[in-house]
Amino acid sequence: MSHSETNKPQVTEGESYTAAVITVSDRCSRGEREDASGPALAELLGEKGYRVVSTSVVPDERPQIEAAIREAAAADVALVVTTGGTGFSPRDVTPEATAAVCERMAPGIPEAMRTASMAITPHACLSREAAGILGGTLVVNLPGSPKAACENISAVIGPIAHGLRILRGGPADCAAERR
Secondary structure: OOHHHHHOOOOOOOOOOEEEEEEEOHHHHOOOOOOOHHHHHHHHHHHOOOEEEEEEEEOOOHHHHHHHHHHHHHOOOOEEEEEOOOOOOOOOOHHHHHHHHOOEEOOHHHHHHHHHHHOOOHHHHHOOOOEEEEOOEEEEEEOOOHHHHHHHHHHHHHHHHHHHHHHOOOOOOHHHHOO
């Protein structure tokens, strides 16, 4: 590593962005199953320097998913991650709820997550995650399994921190940062 590379800040080092974790699950919301993905994501985000300011569990219902995302954005949370509701089941509506509330979509994030996941399982191509921007909040959908959710967010955590710096008013000269 050259001297300039050792002094270059890591994209996740020292970040103090807030995060909210929303678990989307009928069974968890009814107390029939313990939420494992939400706590796993909260722990991972904390390890990466995010301040997890809220966690919640909602059923697979678009109005409740949309309300939870809007509430986090209204509280000026920088990053909202959802876990669950991204598959092919008729009740899996998290991507639709996300698209309904976001002002701009960020398709590269789920594309990168699916690409990374394809190296682990061929079923990754069946995941329908979405990502988008609502005001100054980035919303990222993740699968419902704790392992898959953590693998997916880990694949994009660096670029997400860079995107949040720009979204939240930091320097936008991306070319200058790659020196």
